[in-house]
Amino acid sequence: MQFESCNNTLTARAFAPAHITGFFQIHDHNEPMKKGSTGCGLVLDGGVYTTVTTGNNVEITEIFLNGEKVSGDTSKSVIESMTELPVKVESISDIPIGSGFGASGAGALGTAYALNHALSMEYTSMQLNDIAHVAEVKNGSGLGDVAGQAHGGILVRKTPGAPSIALTDQIPTREREVCCVVLGKLSTGSVLGNKDMVKNINAAGKEAMKKLLEKPTASNFMLCSREFTMKTGLAGDKVMEIIETAEASGVIASQAMLGNAVFSIPSVTCAQELVDLFSEFGEVHRFRIRTGSIRIV
Numbered sequence: 001m002q003f004e005s006c007n008n009t010l011t012a013r014a015f016a017p018a019h020i021t022g023f024f025q026i027h028d029h030n031e032p033m034k035k036g037s038t039g040c041g042l043v044l045d046g047g048v049y050t051t052v053t054t055g056n057n058v059e060i061t062e063i064f065l066n067g068e069k070v071s072g073d074t075s076k077s078v079i080e081s082m083t084e085l086p087v088k089v090e091s092i093s094d095i096p097i098g099s100g101f102g103a104s105g106a107g108a109l110g111t112a113y114a115l116n117h118a119l120s121m122e123y124t125s126m127q128l129n130d131i132a133h134v135a136e137v138k139n140g141s142g143l144g145d146v147a148g149q150a151h152g153g154i155l156v157r158k159t160p161g162a163p164s165i166a167l168t169d170q171i172p173t174r175e176r177e178v179c180c181v182v183l184g185k186l187s188t189g190s191v192l193g194n195k196d197m198v199k200n201i202n203a204a205g206k207e208a209m210k211k212l213l214e215k216p217t218a219s220n221f222m223l224c225s226r227e228f229t230m231k232t233g234l235a236g237d238k239v240m241e242i243i244e245t246a247e248a249s250g251v252i253a254s255q256a257m258l259g260n261a262v263f264s265i266p267s268v269t270c271a272q273e274l275v276d277l278f279s280e281f282g283e284v285h286r287f288r289i290r291t292g293s294i295r296i297v
């Protein structure tokens, strides 16, 4: 834990994990607390470290991601809902950005938890999770990532909305390895704004959830996710090629929603083979499933 107060400077740091959605269904609502997605995803041990600083030396709110200034609208919304003070946010990510790993949700959660700590604001974890969810939904940067990230593990989101409202469950799991190959970015906003896409997503997401709940295991999660990927047509040719190449080697892989990336949960014996296979297509990232939640660091 790190907490400093000197020269009127208040600072704190928090870690929030990545979340890969395997399949989902969109539930629109006028109230951001009730808007969200249902579906299932994996929480990873990689994520975003966020430091917030406020005090006399901080005159305007600014967001830095991996050292570069970004517009950071989702993190700004978090700050505006918690304080009128200007805040400097510095997020360092060990996960890809804009590629289906829920970086915006992780940044929002980290900002909320760190600010609460720095300013001794006395929010509960659930209240902070809800603040992050509302910021995500208002900015169109995510729907269900925060609910997943707040809980950890292989998280099933059975009803939509902010973490205090959404009904969730978990598929019990070891901290298994998750291998990912990242091809590039896919804008969450552009997909969620396409009505035909939304129709396909919702039909395939409903079907996937039904099948998962009939057999709630990690391998069935991968099968349901892959079927969702096929049915929605969200994957580009390269993503499809990777999924098919993995299948030819007996491994189930699927698209990280919503990103231009592929993930798989290999068995111990085939992990290296999968990494070699993925490496032919792009940068490979290796994580483990993380069963804990947000922490001040």
Ligand SMILES: Nc1ncnc2c1ncn2[C@@H]1O[C@H](COP(=O)(O)OP(=O)(O)OP(=O)(O)O)[C@@H](O)[C@H]1O
Pocket: 019, 048, 050, 063, 065, 070, 071, 072, 073, 074, 075, 076, 089, 091, 093, 096, 097, 098, 099, 100, 101, 102, 103, 104, 105, 106, 107, 108, 111, 140, 141, 142, 145, 186, 187, 188, 257, 258, 259
């Ligand atoms: N504190 C922050 N940390 C990380 N990213 C942030 C932060 N604040 C804002 N962002 C922005 O969030 C955007 C990434 O969010 P986006 O929804 O596009 O993808 P993602 O969250 O990485 O993946 P997905 O939502 O598809 O799972 C980037 O433009 C990044 O600048």
Ligand SMILES: CC(C)(CO)[C@@H](O)C(=O)[O-]
Pocket: 021, 023, 024, 036, 037, 039, 100, 102, 141, 142, 143, 144, 145, 188, 257, 258
């Ligand atoms: C919409 C989404 C796939 C974007 O990452 C995610 O937030 C989710 O599962 O709701």
